[in-house]
Amino acid sequence: MKVAFMQSLRRRLTGGATRLLSNGADKGRGRIRQLILLIGVAYLGIAAKLVHLGLSHEAPQTLKSAADLAAAGARPDLIDRNGAILATDVKTMSVFAEPRNIIDKDEAVELVTAVLPDVDAHDLRERLNSKKGFVWIKRQITAKEQNEIYRLGLPGIGFWPENKRIYPNGVLGAHVIGFVDKDNIGIAGMEKYLDTQGLTDPHVPGFQLDPEALKPVKLSLDLKATQALRDELSQGLEKYKAKAAAGAILDVNTGEVVALESLPDFDPNDPPDMTKPANVGKINRINVGTYEMGSTFKALTIAMALDSGKVSLGSHVDARESLRSGRFTIHDFHATHRVLSVPEVFTHSSNIGTARMALMVGVQGHQAFLRKMGQLDRLTTELPESAKPQVPRHWGELNTMTIAFGQGLNVAPLQAVMAVAALVNGGHLMKPTFLTRDVDAAMASSEKVISEQTSESMRYLLRSNATHGSAGFANIDGYYVGGKTGTAQKIVGRRYSNDKVFNTFMAITPADKPKYLYLVIYDQPEAAPGDGGYHTAAYNAGRVAGSLIRRVEPLEGHAPFAAPPVHPFPLIARLGYGGDADKVGKE
């Protein structure tokens, strides 16, 4: 039995071996083929998976990468020209959730909203029920809130450090500095400029960035001068019951904006929603508003006439009668009814005189000059906010006549400031900047627009307007101030209003070798008690500019001169003019 079994087994085994030997070659080849096929399929599978991984956009997210992407990025500090911090990042904790890891979502919502009452429960429940791996519960919580949430001991809820932008000086310089959103991305002002220049990396949180990579960015602003400007402007705003005020201080030799304020303003720590109509009044009036600059524009007209050579300081202009053009008549506000010399046209602020001078140059020349001075095109600076001037579509003789004295052309005040700075700094037109710049760099980027002599003539005219013209309120002893008022009637409906005015004042210090240009604007001021009902620019903008000069010049380290300069205007003195700028003032 046993033997038989063994024999059959042996037969079977040997039989199998002989079978294998007999047709083994065919069978072996078939199996190898099968194996190749199998391996080929496996490789195809791997290749397909690779292609799939390569094409899929969603990288497998770890918690860390998800949090890093969502967290607010680091930004460089903004500092003023003296190194005071205007904006900086501080680290705060934000609380996040991983919805997949939360066991009882309803309980989590209940407990978290008990600690953080300002988180909307319905909204939070929706977020926790989403398919996302990472959601914020609340950004930038306090240490106390963090501690309380930690004590809840909820799984799937954690904390992540974030950067929060803070502005230690609050409202000061807010329009220049701008602000950021919750993700530390610049929304307005220089904050937005930083993002466009690649100076920030919003998707890499600061605690991972090399701190050296984020060098503080120095602005041209002077914090103390800015505060003085804001203080004086807001005092005037109250005193003259104006709708709005704005002001700027510009270094005429470098084009740096040393201070800029526009009231009403806002706190960048709690930025306003500018799309809401209630916040429209908070715009940056210096950059974004466009206004008829009034008589301050006369400086441009007279400079144009002088530079064209058609008029000299000794020329006379007939201002005896009002100027008629078609249906319109141009009057003088302080009518003199006589032939005026060019300095008198400026100090009496004669509309007729400046209109006649503009006509001497002609419409074409007038347009070309204003374009050269940058008054007809949009002025862009580092600030993302800018405005296009409103230029008349059909520019005829009447337009030239009115624009000559500042009506009929709306420009941004910063634009006018840029032009006047060029008139007094020797004729170098340079774009205002909100970053620091030295004189050489400024000169290299500037364009020569008028001659040195015309520039000196303008300085002389501005100075004489301070000593015996409308800028007397700003004539602060010891600073050799020159200035020009501008009272523009506001358009109400379709005509110029008689009692609603838009007032501007520009002053330069010192007039013989200007360093600063001051601009003060009041929108719709009223006469202060004791001013005899006057609400023209001299009484409000002029006065404020005066106290501003008195306050800012010592702050900037400029002591008053003991005596006026001996030869303030050498070029025109050779031609026999300019000697009276101070003599008359002392009479």
Added chain:
Amino acid sequence: MWRLVHLFAIAALIGSAGYVYRIKYQTILEAEQIVKLKHQINKTKDEIGVLHAEYEHLARPDRVQELADKLLQMQPLALNQIARVADIPEKSAAADSIGHKLEELGLGMTTPSNGAAGATPASR
């Protein structure tokens, strides 16, 4: 002889293994320390940043102005209170009226000469 060499080699092997083991764990410890310190440095830097911001907030010019108006019994700076160094007059010749009189009387030798390091205020 060979036995001794072998023993020595084995001892050296064990010794060096132990040494490497110690070094390795020390390195790990140091690396952990470095990470800890780096964290601490970052934290301290953040705290310094917060303090800077706080200082700037407390020293902001409008707050200083408010406090000065409220707490200091001072008047605003007037421009005539500012003088340049160049505006300060040069030291005039010492007017020593008694000395003049003495000189007139022919007793001038006893007065200290102008600019000498004398002890009286008039001589300086």
